[in-house]
Amino acid sequence: MLVVDHLTTKYGALTALRDVSLQINQGELVALVGPNGAGKTTLLSSIVGLLKPASGSVTFNGTNTTGNDPASLVAQGLALVPERRRIFKDLTVKENLMLASVTQPKNLRVNRLNEMAALFPILRSKWDVSAGYLSGGQAQQLAVARALMSDPKVLLLDEQCLGLAPTMVDVIFDLLVALKSQGRTVLVIEQQAQRVLGIADRGYVLRTGSIVAEGTGAELLADGQLFASYVGGHQ
Amino acid sequence: MQLIQNLIDGLGVGSTYALLAIGVSMLFGVMHLVNFAHGELLTIAAYTMYFLRDRNVSWIIVIPVAIVAAIALSVAVEFVAFRRVRNASAFTLLLTSFAVEILSHSIWRIWQGSKQKTFQAPEIAFTTFTVGGLTIEWWDVISIGVAIVAFSITGWVLQKTLFGISLRAAAEDFDAARLMGVKANRVISSAFAFAGLLAGVAATLFLLRRGSADPRMGADPLLKAVIAAIIGGLGSLKGAVIGGLALGVVEVFTRSLLPSGIEGLTDAFVFVIIAALFVIRPQGLFNVQSAERV
Numbered sequence: 001m002l003v004v005d006h007l008t009t010k011y012g013a014l015t016a017l018r019d020v021s022l023q024i025n026q027g028e029l030v031a032l033v034g035p036n037g038a039g040k041t042t043l044l045s046s047i048v049g050l051l052k053p054a055s056g057s058v059t060f061n062g063t064n065t066t067g068n069d070p071a072s073l074v075a076q077g078l079a080l081v082p083e084r085r086r087i088f089k090d091l092t093v094k095e096n097l098m099l100a101s102v103t104q105p106k107n108l109r110v111n112r113l114n115e116m117a118a119l120f121p122i123l124r125s126k127w128d129v130s131a132g133y134l135s136g137g138q139a140q141q142l143a144v145a146r147a148l149m150s151d152p153k154v155l156l157l158d159e160q161c162l163g164l165a166p167t168m169v170d171v172i173f174d175l176l177v178a179l180k181s182q183g184r185t186v187l188v189i190e191q192q193a194q195r196v197l198g199i200a201d202r203g204y205v206l207r208t209g210s211i212v213a214e215g216t217g218a219e220l221l222a223d224g225q226l227f228a229s230y231v232g233g234h235q
Numbered sequence: 236m237q238l239i240q241n242l243i244d245g246l247g248v249g250s251t252y253a254l255l256a257i258g259v260s261m262l263f264g265v266m267h268l269v270n271f272a273h274g275e276l277l278t279i280a281a282y283t284m285y286f287l288r289d290r291n292v293s294w295i296i297v298i299p300v301a302i303v304a305a306i307a308l309s310v311a312v313e314f315v316a317f318r319r320v321r322n323a324s325a326f327t328l329l330l331t332s333f334a335v336e337i338l339s340h341s342i343w344r345i346w347q348g349s350k351q352k353t354f355q356a357p358e359i360a361f362t363t364f365t366v367g368g369l370t371i372e373w374w375d376v377i378s379i380g381v382a383i384v385a386f387s388i389t390g391w392v393l394q395k396t397l398f399g400i401s402l403r404a405a406a407e408d409f410d411a412a413r414l415m416g417v418k419a420n421r422v423i424s425s426a427f428a429f430a431g432l433l434a435g436v437a438a439t440l441f442l443l444r445r446g447s448a449d450p451r452m453g454a455d456p457l458l459k460a461v462i463a464a465i466i467g468g469l470g471s472l473k474g475a476v477i478g479g480l481a482l483g484v485v486e487v488f489t490r491s492l493l494p495s496g497i498e499g500l501t502d503a504f505v506f507v508i509i510a511a512l513f514v515i516r517p518q519g520l521f522n523v524q525s526a527e528r529v
Binding site: 069071074079086090 | 397400403407408410412414415416417418419
């Protein structure tokens with residue numbers, strides 16, 4: 001469904017991603033783990049078109065989408081929940097969600113809004129509140145709900161548990177499990193490597209811009225040396 | 236009595252500044268661009284009025300055509316000049332806006348010459364009426380009324396429509412807006428069109444009283460609009476309205492208070508007052524937390 005083939009991305013002279021290849025099949029929950037600075041966020045940014053790769057390709061649903069505009073990729077069914085959420089703090093909760101329905105047909109927008117209200121009841125109670133006043137956990141739910149508004153075929157989640165209280169981390173992991181059980185295709189970046197690989201179908205380990213290991217969640221978890229070498233203290 | 240008279244005059248003048256300032260502030264919000272070419276929308280509206288009135292076309296047709304000309308030029312400038320440098324530095328954007336302004340002046344000068352082209356302003360622009368000893372110009376009342384309608388429509392568009400929500404989101408975090416499916420070209424082009432519409436309305440209020448066109452005529456109102464936007468807090472649309480109206484009122488009051496013979500120094504005195512305001516409140520009247528650029 002989503003194929004990244006020999007992707008290289010540079011920031012000026014600095015190569016942030018080097019010859020990265022990965023594949024996500026329909027209905028899979030795939031985890032991408034690795035230490036800080038490995039290039040995980042750069043990879044997601046390259047997939048969704050925020051960064052233009054120097055070489056290689058991204059194929060989504062059989063179409064070469066390398067370097068395409070992020071807005072057109074959302075319309076095709078690829079949604080990203082970015083790192084640090086990046087919700088619009090000056091907009092209300094409802095406006096944040098309405099904005100994310102921009103790629104949906106007009107007659108479906110209210111339906112999508114109602115679906116999110118049912119899925120995230122806490123957001124429904126804050127409908128007309130500026131998103132800047134939400135707690136960290138509520139803002140996180142809004143970020144995920146916003147991505148789901150476009151009814152994506154593939155959902156990309158970047159470090160959603162960063163800075164959250166342990167109880168909210170549990171909520172996010174429950175949500176990942178729920179998304180998986182709904183048959184959604186998900187690529188998730190997470191620092192809590194052991195926990196995310198425990199629920200993932202497959203995983204990739206990224207280090208200094210290159211994929212250094214891949215396998216099922218169970219296989220990667222079983223390789224203790226791999227964790228010690230590449231993922232470090234995030235087991 | 237004189238106080239109320241000046242206040243009405245000031246709000247009439249300030250309405251034009253405020254309408255232009257909203258456009259300046261809106262474009263700054265989405266692009267971090269202080270668009271010094273924005274005043275050229277007045278110039279094209281002025282020459283459109285001149286060309287059409289010279290052929291005795293009715294004002295009922297002239298006014299909408301002049302507004303459409305301002306919208307069309309605004310969208311064209313974005314497409315031809317700013318789209319190419321959208322990801323460049325703020326300094327490059329600023330230089331580009333100056334280049335467009337100078338190019339516009341040169342084109343009009345070569346085509347129409349430097350001299351003013353006059354056209355007969357409609358009678359209502361100079362008609363007055365008296366209320367309780369106050370002599371009020373109808374055009375001030377119309378200007379204030381039109382501006383109130385324009386501000387209300389702008390507020391409604393920004394708060395209630397998906398375009399308005401997209402614009403506010405883009406001003407806060409443009410990349411995040413693109414990740415939600417907001418198309419950069421569409422939202423920026425629409426912002427330029429909306430700013431052009433408001434400039435067209437401002438041009439109508441300004442020109443029907445002025446009754447003339449010349450190549451550099453947009454520069455002075457634009458400077459006032461930029462100052463009004465900065466007074467209000469660049470990027471704040473509410474601030475732009477208040478800044479524009481305040482600037483108009485201060486300008487009229489200053490002119491009326493200056494001794495005869497030095498009224499020509501009105502702008503200099505107004506700028507000193509504004510400089511004093513910025514010493515006290517450098518961020519302008521309203522704090523703008525987020526003004527991201529593309």
